[in-house]
Amino acid sequence: MNQPTGSNPTAGLNPSTATDSLKTNLGEAGSHLKSAASAAGVAVKGAAGAAGDELRLGRANVKSELADSALAGLAAAESGSAAAREQMDALMDKSRDLVDSAAELIRERPLASFGVAFAAGWVIAKLARSGDK
Template identity: 70%
Template sequence: MNPTHTDNLKSNLGEASDHLKQAAGHASEAFRSAASVAGDEARLGKAQVKADLADSALSGIAAMEEGAGAAREQVDMLMVKGQDLVDSAADLIRERPIASFGVAFAAGWIIAKLARSGGGDK
């Protein structure tokens, strides 16, 4: 007995159903694997971001420490320059005491005059 068209249809539909079930199973496995891999990648990425942020913080702290040292160097240089100016002024006063007294007197007189005129012109 030859199979009928109906028998062949049922057979083919059964095979198609089996293949669809297998495809669904494989798709499910693929999605689970992809989700697992994605989770692993996300954890790895998170760890790398944390490491980079920690490195950045350490570099920032090191820069701040260097900044404090640089500020101390600048203050020391300014102190040396200020001392040089004071020494230079002292030398000038020793060399020309009368001229120095005259300049100091004139500067004091100008400052006093400016201070009096600033408050009395109302």
């Protein structure tokens, strides 16, 4: 029963020995799969824990940035209010200067000022009447 090398390797083995070998190998493969599944479970739990920690940290960072944003917005609103007051004061100063200039012009040339005022009134009255039609 000598068979050439390279033919069926289990041909010379006892059938019960091949079956036992198959069972042993399958058992070992099953044991490795079980260990791999356990390791994967541990890895997933670890990843979930790390993700939860990162989520909590991220949430805290978002809250902090939103609070800082709100404070900066309030500061900008206060600055805007002060800037609006400054602009209003500047506008009021310019309007006072304009009124003073107009008063000075009226004092210097009362007849011309009356004529301009009369003409402006007449134009405004014409425009108002044409808008009624």
